[in-house]
Amino acid sequence: MMDLLSQAGVLFSSAIRTAIPIVYGAMACMICELSGIVNIGVEGMMLAGSFGGVLGSYLTGSAWIGLLFAMAFAMVFALLHGILTIRFKTGHIISGLGINLLASGITTLLLVSIWNNRGKSDAVAGLGTVQLTFLKNIPFIGEAFGNLSPLFFLMVLLIIGFWILLYKTVWGLRLRTVGESPKTADSAGINVTKMQYTAVLLCGALAGIGGAYLSIGDIGLFARDMVAGRGYIAMAVNIFGGWNPLGVLCGGMVFGIAQSTQFRLQGDNFPVQIVQMLPYLLTILVLILVKNRARGPSAAGKSFDRAEV
């Protein structure tokens, strides 16, 4: 019995580790889409975050300063997406795709400039894990939560924080109004443009942390295109979570549990390609399951022009 519980704990802990970057990415999508900006560029922003994290850690030797770098790098790309979609009214999908390509190209180019290596960076200091020794002897809890990245605890705080911000504050109500009907928001005296820029920058910061988890939170190096579609999966998790921080957490965990369970269940002679395919299949399955129930902000994807009101 104890053995089973401890195995379940180990499994749960690996599910959490799979879920962390996806939950950050999904929260980034969420905050952005609630303001009416569709953000397929979250993939590229996460990649910029992964790179920024390693660069910051490499330059200063401190992974925590790396985390700040990660947020800043991702926010630069987020700001670009914001300027294009808000100021210049570029199609949101096209702009996001451009951001993804740009992030992929620039990080690869800088990889060569800085480390003279086309595949990966040098190893740098990582964020490490938080050892909760007092949990050690509790079955399940000890294995599941005793040895996790500090970014996990930050994630829990942020989820609670964003839930309060969105549903218990005036600012949250305003943000949701902007995404639902910018015209209404505008006539109620809300500065739509300012709200949208704020949301896009918050989105960048969140995506940056998610990306940083992949590089300095885990292995302590940057590998080319290391986000590998997690940003897109995050978009689907956001839909599954119903544009709600708690829903996003559940969606991310469902995803993480499914992922880590199948890693355990497969034997050694199981084709690796099928295993690699599963997260993407699972994403489609999730989208099929939520089908008509999922309805995002009405004005998401449409650029708002005050002159047209």
Next chain:
Amino acid sequence: MDNAKHKALTILIKAGKQLVLPLISIVLVFIVSSVILLFSGHSPISAYGAMISGAFGDMGKIADTLGTATPLILTGLAVAIAMKGGAVNIGCEGQLYVGAMAATITGIFVKGLPAVLHIPLCLLAAMVAGGLWASFAGWLKVRLQTNEVIVTIMLNYIAIYLTDYIVTYWIKAEGMVVKTPNVLDSALLMKLYPHSRLTIGFIIAVVITVLLYWMLKKTVFGFELQAMGYNRAAAETGGVNLNKCFMAAMLLSGALAGLAGAVEVLGVHKYFIKGFSPGYGYDGLSIAVLGQNTPIGVAVSAVLFGALRSGATMMDRATNIPGDFVVILQALIILFVATPGIVMELRRQGRILFMRGKDGKQA
């Protein structure tokens, strides 16, 4: 006579106006990317020098450029046709892979046919496979309103791993490299220039460009498709069956992307190998944006991208700038062309500066 002259002139002016935005954008792209190169410690002159000589240095290189443009024309058209109908098909990369696999299987296992039958059969198999792969995303959108953007991206990853699985476990050739055996000689596309990537695939791509131009201008389906893209509600009121039209657009789009995979495998590689496409499907998106979703525009943009790709190979070898640098160029092209506001803003600012300069002289 005068009337005809006038008409020709109007068409020319119209075409000229359409060209202004892409051309200014391309100039801006080269300026911005040079700045990026300088900042990352590389010389833009040696980079672009290597690229130009790599793309147009001699006849063989020009042939390679056109050969590289061949799948790009097809994936660009695939994206453009879907976009015309208001659908976003980011799944061309996956459709290209399943198309290439279908063509390879047909090319290896269907024996005893003459080339005139075997080649079309392989191409058809690729189109059916790519079309069905895209239709799955279209069907999910029509039936369950799932987001076709995310589904097509997910299907890309699935297609790449699925074809890799098929190669590794079902039809692997003898030896260390994970690839299929060569397709039969009767399935190979004839070379138009010896030892280059240029095959009759290029002619096929050009013919399809013209066919699609005709389809959009002259057929009911082309009209309905564009009506749906402009205004769904109005098209529906006008009697367009939106679901049917959307499905048809995705089917056609996927078929074109599948065909792109087939011409690459049957013309250039002769076998299917994992990762044979360096992102031709994703390039299709940039190409469609640059070509403003018109078939002729797409074909011209594809040749430019072909030149970028084959130039990048040269640059990769001659300098220490990774070939992935073209990805930055593509991103900038997408962003500048899709944002006419930037060019307009620059013109406005330029005009203000110009006027100020004039005033200053007068005063």
